[in-house]
Amino acid sequence: MIYGQKVLAIIPARGGSKGVPRKNIRELAGKPLIAWTIACASSSRYIDRCIVSTDDPEIAEVSRRFGGDVPFIRPADLAQDDTPGIDPVLHAIREVSGYDIIVLLQPTSPLRSAADIDGCLECLVNSGASSCVSVTTVDKSPFWMYNVNENGTMKPLLDAEDRNVSRQKLPAVYVLNGAVYVSHREHLEEHTGFLQPETKAYIMPRERSVDIDTFFDFAFAEMQLKLI
Structure with a gap:
């Protein structure tokens, strides 16, 4: 609970991952990937309840074994390749009522x-915003990026008066890192999404912003965990 508001965290984990099969329960540094997020949520000062939303009985069993709360099995039609990411969240908050703030924690961010989590919640509440999401800096500035036309010529992705500037003089640019999304429940239900023009950014360091999509990401995350 934060300032009298009850907090529900949701970990979405479908069984049909394509890039890395069975990704959410694949072992990372000695335990299943999803277990890292379950443990992290349990250490939050503000989360009152954290649930796992999955369509997969094996993911449900593994989650429970590592302390996860799996109050339902998600319908198969909410676990397809083309299912919008917000749909399982909206389904979960209809299934589990009585909470004021919703936190989305993707299991693919094991280094958060x-x-x-608590910093993102504090940013939400202290700023009076409707939503807050975690971001990190990009390693390559889009001011140095180009589109390549059909004839092989290059067109700058962004307009800039001078491209011959040092990296230090370029404006900071941020990207969603997928680690933490928070929103007031009513706002989330009304707008069906965390990202709105007034959404606040919670800046995370790049070393905790690994988002696992590939086997290389697994190897990189495991290396990072050994350094912590």
Whole structure:
């Protein structure tokens, strides 16, 4: 609970991952990927309840084994390749009522900390915003990026008066890192999404912003965990 508001966290984990089969329960540094997020949520100062939303009985069993709360099995039609990411969240908050703030924690971000979750919640409440999401800096500035036309010529992705500037003089640019999304429940239900013009950014360091989509990401995350 934060300032009298009850907090529900949701970990979405479908069984049909394509890039890395069975990704959510694949072992990372000695335990299933999803277990890292379950443990992180349990260490938050503000989360009152954290649930796992899955369509997969094996993911449900593994989640429970590592302390996860799986109050329902998600319908198959909400676990397809083309299912919008927000749909399982909206389904979960209809199934589990009585909470004021919703936190989305994707299991593919195992390096986030409980302090990141709590910092994002504090940013939401202290700023009076309707939603807050975690971001990190990009390693390559879009001011140096180009589209390549059909004839092989290059067109700058962004307009800029001078491209011959040092990296230090370029404006900071941020990208969603997928680690933490928070919103007031009513706002989320009304707008069916965390990202709105007034959404606040919670900045995380790049070393905790690994988003696992590939086997290389698994290897990189495991290396990072050994350094922590």
